[in-house]
Amino acid sequence: MDIRGRKMRKPPACVQCRKRKIGCDRVKPICGNCSKTNKGDCFFPDVPGRYVPAHAKGPAKLLTPPQGGSSSRGDSLSSTLHHNPELASLEQLREYNTRLQLLNGSQDQTDSPMSTNFTQFLPRSIPNMDNKTVSSINDNSANLNWIQGPALFDEMPTPYTQEEVVMKEIDFLKSRLLELQDITGKKIPGLNLSWKDLSRKQNNNGTIDSIGNEKKRKLETEDNLHFDILYNTIDEFRDLDPQFLDFNQIFNVFDLNDSQFKSSIPMRDLPNSIFTSNFLISRDTFLKGFHNTFENIVTSKFEKNHQKWLENLENSPILQLTKHDEIKFPELSLIKHLITKYTSIVLESEALIPNLKPNELLQALDTLFVSNSFNPDSLSIEKLVTYGRLSILLLLTYNSLVSTVIVPLQPTELENVKALKDSLNDLKKNLYLIKIELQMRNTSKNYEDVIKFEALLKYYQTVTSIEMQTVGTSVDYDEDVHLSQHISLNHEQTNESLILFWNFIYREYCYRHLFKGEIPLLTQGQRSNSAPILDPILTVDYPLLNITSEIVRYLQTKDQLISLEKVLHLKDIFKLKYDEAQKKAGTLPTLIDGIVNSLLYRNTTLYLTYYLLLQYEKLKDSGRYFETYKEFLNFSQETLFFIFSNLANLRFAGYEFIYTNKAFVLVESLSEMLLSLIQRSFYAFDTNSEAIPLNESLRTETKNHSAALSLIVRKILMLLQDYSKNCREVNPYINRLFIRLTSMLEYISLLEATQNPENSGSGNESVKSIKAGLLGEVNAFEQLEQSDIARATARLQAISESLIKAVLLFYKTTIQSKQCSKLSV
Known part of the structure; x- marks a missing residue:
C-alpha cells in the first residue's frame, strides 16, 4: 500500500496455473507448479498489477484483454516487429532466459526431458534478412537466421558463481547487439557494456583495491571485453565454496606440477583415463624414475631390438591385408567338435553373450560351408555377419579352453585345440576382412545385423586383446554404441530381443571405459538411454555402474575445485553399492558377472586409495597418510586373494576368459603402486637436501620396510608363474606381466646395489641421477614415526606369509578341481 491509500494487486498468475485454476507462486521464469510437473511452457501474460482503492472488496480480478485479444496482440506484435527489426531482436533478448535465472529453477528438472513447445515463439518477420552474412564479435562470419524468437535452453546445474554468470551474459548481450548493428546498419554511439563494479574488487583484508589504470582504460575504451582480466579478479577459493578456504579440503593431486622431476623420455599423459599407468606415472614422481631408467636402458643397450619392436608394431594385421585375401576356416568336422565342446562348458553363453547363439550356428554349419574359404566380395551382408559370428565363437572357444586350469581334455580334444591354434x-x-567389407558397403537395410557383429567384435577384443586393456596402444571408436544410437536402438521399447541386446551393449560399453577411468559419455543422461532394462545382469549392475560413473565424472571435473x-564420501557410497550388488547375485550368470563387477570395484578403489595417499603426502598429513596406507595394504591383500582364488574355482571352470585379462591388468597396476612405495621407502632420508642428523635405527627400519615390499612383488610373480604352468597356453598378457615384474625386480636390485660404493656402472649412475632429481620432493615416509613404519613392516610380513599359503591353497584347489572334473566326465 502506498501513501495515497492504494494497494497493489498481485501480478497475474502464469497461463498454465490459470487454466488449471490452481494457486501460482508467480516465480519467474518457471513457477513452482510448472516446475514440479516439468512443464516447460510456463509463461506469464504481459499484464501488470493494477492499483485499486484500498477499500475495494472481493477477490482481485485480472485485467484481461477483450475476446480475441491474444491473437490480435500477436498480430499487432508481428506487424510492429516486421517494420522494426531492431525491436524484434530486442524482444528476442528480452525473452532470453539467463543462466542466472535458471539457477533459481529446480535442479530436479535436469533428469527429465523438458518440452520445448513455447507458445511465445516470435514469428519470422523479415524473410529477406535470412541467411544474411554478419560478422560476430570474434570476427567470424556465419549465415544465420536472426528474427526467429527466443533462444531455447534446458535448465541445468552450473559450476559458475553469480559474478561469472553475469559476465558471461554481458558478453552474450554485447555480441548480439553488435550482430544486430551489422544487420540493420545502425550504430548506437556511446554505448558501453562494461561492468563498472568489476573495476574494483575487495581484497582479503576488506580494503578496496583498484585493478589498475591501464586495465581499466582497456575495459572502458576497447570494443571487445577482455574477460581474462575480469576472471583474474575472482578469488576461486572465496567465490566457489566456503569450505575451500581450507587448503586441506581440496583434492588437487591430479594437477601436473612443473617443478616435479621430469623424465628424459616423454611420457604421454592421458587426462581422460585416470585409472591407467600413464596417468599415474605422470603424477607420481617416484614412479616416473623407474620408467625413466627403464627407457634409458632399452634405448641405449637394446637399440636394435627396440627398432625391431617398433617395426613389428607398424606391421599390424590390417596393414598386411590385400584385396585378394579370403575368409578362411578350419575343417568342418573340427568346427563341429569345438562348438560342441564350447556349449558343454560355457552353459550360460546365451545369458552372458547374447546374439552369439552357438547352438544356432552349430545347426547351420552344413548349409554355411560349401568350402573352407570364401571371397568376401561375393557374400551377402547376412552371410558376412554370420561368418563373423562364427569366427568370434571359435576364438572364444580357444580362449575358454586354454585359460582354464581345471577343465580336463581328452587326447583327441587336445589335438583339436592344437589344430584350432594353427587357425588363429x-x-x-x-x-578384419568382414569389418572392412561391411564399411565399404551400404548396410542401411541391415543395420541390426551389422550392430550385432560390431558388438560381438568389441566384446571379443575387450576380453582377450592386450590393446583393449591398455590405453595408448589402440583407439576405441565405440562403433557399437554409435551404430545403435544411429538407429535409436537405445530407445527401443517393444522388441524384447533388441532391448536385451542394447542392455548388453550398454553394459560392456560402461565396463570397458570405467575400468580405465573414462567417462562413458555416450550413455549419460536419460535422453541418451530411454530403453527399459530387461537383462537380469544389467539390473544388478546398473546401480554400481552409475556410482562408478559419478565417481569418475567428479574426479575429472575441470571447471571447479574437487572436494576431498x-x-x-563417494568412496564410502561406492563400497555400499558394491555390497548391495554382490548380495543380489544368485544365478550362475550374475555370479560370473559379479567377478567382473568385483574387478571394476577393486580397480577403482585401488586407484582411488593410492591417489589419496598421494594427496595426503602432498599435504604432509602423516596421520591420515598412515591410516590410508594400512587400508591400502589390507585391500591389496584381499585383491590378490580374490584374483587367484577365482582362477581355480570349479564353479567357474571354462568361464575364466571373461575376466582373466582384467584381473591381470589389475595385478599390473597394483605392482606399479608397490614399486612406487618401495622407492619412497628406499629413498627416505637419502634425498633430503637439508643437512640434518639421521636416526640410524629409523633408516634401518625404512630399509626393512622396502625389503618387505619387494618380497610382495616377488610373491606376485611366483603366483603368476604357478598359474601359467597349469595353463595349456600362456596368456599373452601374462607374458607382458612377466616382463614388467622382472624389470621391476631388476630395478630394485639396482637400487640396492647403489648402497655399495664399490659398485659402479651406467645403471648405477642412472639411479644416482634419479636420486639427485628427487632432492626436495615430498616423501611421506620421511614424515612417519619409526613405530608406524615398524607396524607397516610387520603387516607386510604377514601378507607375505599369507601369499605362501595362497600358493599352496591354489595348488590344492587345482588338483581337487581336476579330480572332480574327471569324475564328472
Whole structure:
C-alpha cells in the first residue's frame, strides 16, 4: 500500500496455473507448479498489477484483454516487429532466459526431458534478412537466421558463481547487439557494456583495491571485453565454496606440477583415463624414475631390438591385408567338435553373450560351408555377419579352453585345440576382412545385423586383446554404441530381443571405459538411454555402474575445485553399492558377472586409495597418510586373494576368459603402486637436501620396510608363474606381466646395489641421477614415526606369509578341481 491509500494487486498468475485454476507462486521464469510437473511452457501474460482503492472488496480480478485479444496482440506484435527489426531482436533478448535465472529453477528438472513447445515463439518477420552474412564479435562470419524468437535452453546445474554468470551474459548481450548493428546498419554511439563494479574488487583484508589504470582504460575504451582480466579478479577459493578456504579440503593431486622431476623420455599423459599407468606415472614422481631408467636402458643397450619392436608394431594385421585375401576356416568336422565342446562348458553363453547363439550356428554349419574359404566380395551382408559370428565363437572357444586350469581334455580334444591354434591367425584376419567389407558397403537395410557383429567384435577384443586393456596402444571408436544410437536402438521399447541386446551393449560399453577411468559419455543422461532394462545382469549392475560413473565424472571435473571430503564420501557410497550388488547375485550368470563387477570395484578403489595417499603426502598429513596406507595394504591383500582364488574355482571352470585379462591388468597396476612405495621407502632420508642428523635405527627400519615390499612383488610373480604352468597356453598378457615384474625386480636390485660404493656402472649412475632429481620432493615416509613404519613392516610380513599359503591353497584347489572334473566326465 502506498501513501495515497492504494494497494497493489498481485501480478497475474502464469497461463498454465490459470487454466488449471490452481494457486501460482508467480516465480519467474518457471513457477513452482510448472516446475514440479516439468512443464516447460510456463509463461506469464504481459499484464501488470493494477492499483485499486484500498477499500475495494472481493477477490482481485485480472485485467484481461477483450475476446480475441491474444491473437490480435500477436498480430499487432508481428506487424510492429516486421517494420522494426531492431525491436524484434530486442524482444528476442528480452525473452532470453539467463543462466542466472535458471539457477533459481529446480535442479530436479535436469533428469527429465523438458518440452520445448513455447507458445511465445516470435514469428519470422523479415524473410529477406535470412541467411544474411554478419560478422560476430570474434570476427567470424556465419549465415544465420536472426528474427526467429527466443533462444531455447534446458535448465541445468552450473559450476559458475553469480559474478561469472553475469559476465558471461554481458558478453552474450554485447555480441548480439553488435550482430544486430551489422544487420540493420545502425550504430548506437556511446554505448558501453562494461561492468563498472568489476573495476574494483575487495581484497582479503576488506580494503578496496583498484585493478589498475591501464586495465581499466582497456575495459572502458576497447570494443571487445577482455574477460581474462575480469576472471583474474575472482578469488576461486572465496567465490566457489566456503569450505575451500581450507587448503586441506581440496583434492588437487591430479594437477601436473612443473617443478616435479621430469623424465628424459616423454611420457604421454592421458587426462581422460585416470585409472591407467600413464596417468599415474605422470603424477607420481617416484614412479616416473623407474620408467625413466627403464627407457634409458632399452634405448641405449637394446637399440636394435627396440627398432625391431617398433617395426613389428607398424606391421599390424590390417596393414598386411590385400584385396585378394579370403575368409578362411578350419575343417568342418573340427568346427563341429569345438562348438560342441564350447556349449558343454560355457552353459550360460546365451545369458552372458547374447546374439552369439552357438547352438544356432552349430545347426547351420552344413548349409554355411560349401568350402573352407570364401571371397568376401561375393557374400551377402547376412552371410558376412554370420561368418563373423562364427569366427568370434571359435576364438572364444580357444580362449575358454586354454585359460582354464581345471577343465580336463581328452587326447583327441587336445589335438583339436592344437589344430584350432594353427587357425588363429586366419580367424583373426576374418574379423578384419568382414569389418572392412561391411564399411565399404551400404548396410542401411541391415543395420541390426551389422550392430550385432560390431558388438560381438568389441566384446571379443575387450576380453582377450592386450590393446583393449591398455590405453595408448589402440583407439576405441565405440562403433557399437554409435551404430545403435544411429538407429535409436537405445530407445527401443517393444522388441524384447533388441532391448536385451542394447542392455548388453550398454553394459560392456560402461565396463570397458570405467575400468580405465573414462567417462562413458555416450550413455549419460536419460535422453541418451530411454530403453527399459530387461537383462537380469544389467539390473544388478546398473546401480554400481552409475556410482562408478559419478565417481569418475567428479574426479575429472575441470571447471571447479574437487572436494576431498566428497571424494571420501563417494568412496564410502561406492563400497555400499558394491555390497548391495554382490548380495543380489544368485544365478550362475550374475555370479560370473559379479567377478567382473568385483574387478571394476577393486580397480577403482585401488586407484582411488593410492591417489589419496598421494594427496595426503602432498599435504604432509602423516596421520591420515598412515591410516590410508594400512587400508591400502589390507585391500591389496584381499585383491590378490580374490584374483587367484577365482582362477581355480570349479564353479567357474571354462568361464575364466571373461575376466582373466582384467584381473591381470589389475595385478599390473597394483605392482606399479608397490614399486612406487618401495622407492619412497628406499629413498627416505637419502634425498633430503637439508643437512640434518639421521636416526640410524629409523633408516634401518625404512630399509626393512622396502625389503618387505619387494618380497610382495616377488610373491606376485611366483603366483603368476604357478598359474601359467597349469595353463595349456600362456596368456599373452601374462607374458607382458612377466616382463614388467622382472624389470621391476631388476630395478630394485639396482637400487640396492647403489648402497655399495664399490659398485659402479651406467645403471648405477642412472639411479644416482634419479636420486639427485628427487632432492626436495615430498616423501611421506620421511614424515612417519619409526613405530608406524615398524607396524607397516610387520603387516607386510604377514601378507607375505599369507601369499605362501595362497600358493599352496591354489595348488590344492587345482588338483581337487581336476579330480572332480574327471569324475564328472
